[in-house]
Amino acid sequence: xxxxxxxxxxxxxxxxxxxxxxxxxxxxxxxxxxxxxxxxxxxxxxxxxxxxxxxxxxxxxxxxxxxxxxxxxxxxxxxxxxxxxxxxxxxxxxxxxxxxxxxxxxxxxxxxxxxxxxxxxxxxxxxxxxxxxxxxxxxxxxxxxxxxxxxxxxxxxxxxxxxxxxxxxxxxxxxxxxxxxxxxxxxxxxxxxxxxxxxxxxxxxxxxxxxxxxxxxxxxxxxxxxxxxxxxxxxxxxxxxxx
Numbered sequence: 614x615x616x617x618x619x620x621x622x623x624x625x626x627x628x629x630x631x632x633x634x635x636x637x638x639x640x641x642x643x644x645x646x647x648x649x650x651x652x653x654x655x656x657x658x659x660x661x662x663x664x665x666x667x668x669x670x671x672x673x674x675x676x677x678x679x680x681x682x683x684x685x686x687x688x689x690x691x692x693x694x695x696x697x698x699x700x701x702x703x704x705x706x707x708x709x710x711x712x713x714x715x716x717x718x719x720x721x722x723x724x725x726x727x728x729x730x731x732x733x734x735x736x737x738x739x740x741x742x743x744x745x746x747x748x749x750x751x752x753x754x755x756x757x758x759x760x761x762x763x764x765x766x767x768x769x770x771x772x773x774x775x776x777x778x779x780x781x782x783x784x785x786x787x788x789x790x791x792x793x794x795x796x797x798x799x800x801x802x803x804x805x806x807x808x809x810x811x812x813x814x815x816x817x818x819x820x821x822x823x824x825x826x827x828x829x830x831x832x833x834x835x836x837x838x839x840x841x842x843x844x845x846x847x848x849x850x851x852x853x854x855x856x
Contacts (some may be wrong), residue, residue, distance in 0.1 A: 623674060629683075629709050636706055637690035638683030640717070643674040647721040649746075649855035650679035652710055654732030656752075657698075658768065660689030665729060665751075665833065665840070672844050676852065679720055683710050685732075696771055699779035700757075703735045711743070723855040727847055728753065730806065730832065734785070737795075737814075741788035747854035749796040749847040752803055752832050755785055755810040763805050789817035796823045796850040798843050800830020823850060 623643075629636040638661065642648065651673055653666050661682035670680040685703050687695035707726075714720055725747035728736035733753030740748055754760040757780050761769060795818050799811035808826060815824040825846055827839045834843050 627713070629713055631686075631706070631709060633693075634686040635692040636683055636686060636709060638681060638710065640719075641670045641674050641680040641682075642719060643677045643679055645677055647719065648677055648679045649721045649723040649725075650681060650714060651725045651727055651851060651855075652681045652683075652707070652714060654703075654707060654726060654728035654736050655685065655688065656730030656732050657764075658688070658695065658771075659729070659732075660684050662689060663729075668840065668844050669727060669847070672848055673851075676848055678848075678851070678855070681710060681714055696773045697775070698772065699776050700731075700735060700738070700783050701779050703731070704738055707735055707739050708743075711739075725749070725851040725855050727751075727851070730754070731757075734783075737785060737792060738783060738788060741791040745794070747794050747796075747851040748792070749798065749850055750814075751798040751834065751843065751847075752800065752806050753797070753810065753814065754806045755813040757783065757785075760806050760810070763807075785814070786817065789814060790819065792817075793819040794821055794854050796825065796847060798825050798827075798834065798847065800827045800832065800834055800839075802829055803832045805832040 623641045625640040627638050661684050666682050673680050684691040686693035687698050723746045726736045726745055727749045729751040733750030797811045797815050799808050801808050830839050834840050
């Protein structure tokens with residue numbers, strides 16, 4: 614409860630207008646002048662209010678890093694319907710958040726992105742075409758088509774066919790050689806995105822890079838000790854590149 618009160622006190626809500634949707638987010642400032650910042654990207658059916666991202670916001674702001682959380686359209690407080698989501702739409706929304714961040718007078722120049730699951734996948738495609746000082750991806754798929762086989766059918770039915778058609782345009786193996794400064798966090802017990810995906814991403818990207826496995830970790834790295842370590846490891850990795 615104390616952590617949540619601190620986060621609420623530091624939170625500055627914002628909204629970004631796209632032609633057909635509104636993206637809602639929250640900026641957490643650490644109380645220092647023009648700090649570096651990290652943008653978080655949640656997974657397919659998740660939101661920025663995931664306890665993973667509130668824990669990240671708490672740890673990072675205490676270390677002097679601003680955090681920007683936001684909901685992709687159709688999720689959380691953002692407008693739209695989750696059935697309409699696509700990789701292309703999410704990349705466009707991340708681009709909008711990055712542009713907002715770069716023009717924000719309270720933020721410094723250096724920044725990182727921390728993405729989880731599909732949020733990590735989207736982050737990698739963004740970083741392949743844009744400069745990002747540091748990246749950390751958790752439980753991120755290498756092969757999205759293969760990963761969809763592990764998602765419950767009732768969940769997949771929520772998505773329009775446009776999601777699957779759009780996904781075919783994206784092949785991570787073709788862009789990973791453009792990526793560096795990447796940390797990969799993955800659980801060995803992840804049933805949604807098996808740990809072999811992490812190895813394939815790691816083997817394809819450039820140095821500097823780091824691969825961190827949790828032997829008992831599930832898709833969300835839910836175990837308390839593992840979650841705390843994952844947050845701290847991501848913080849240490851990103852700090853090296855943006856401070």
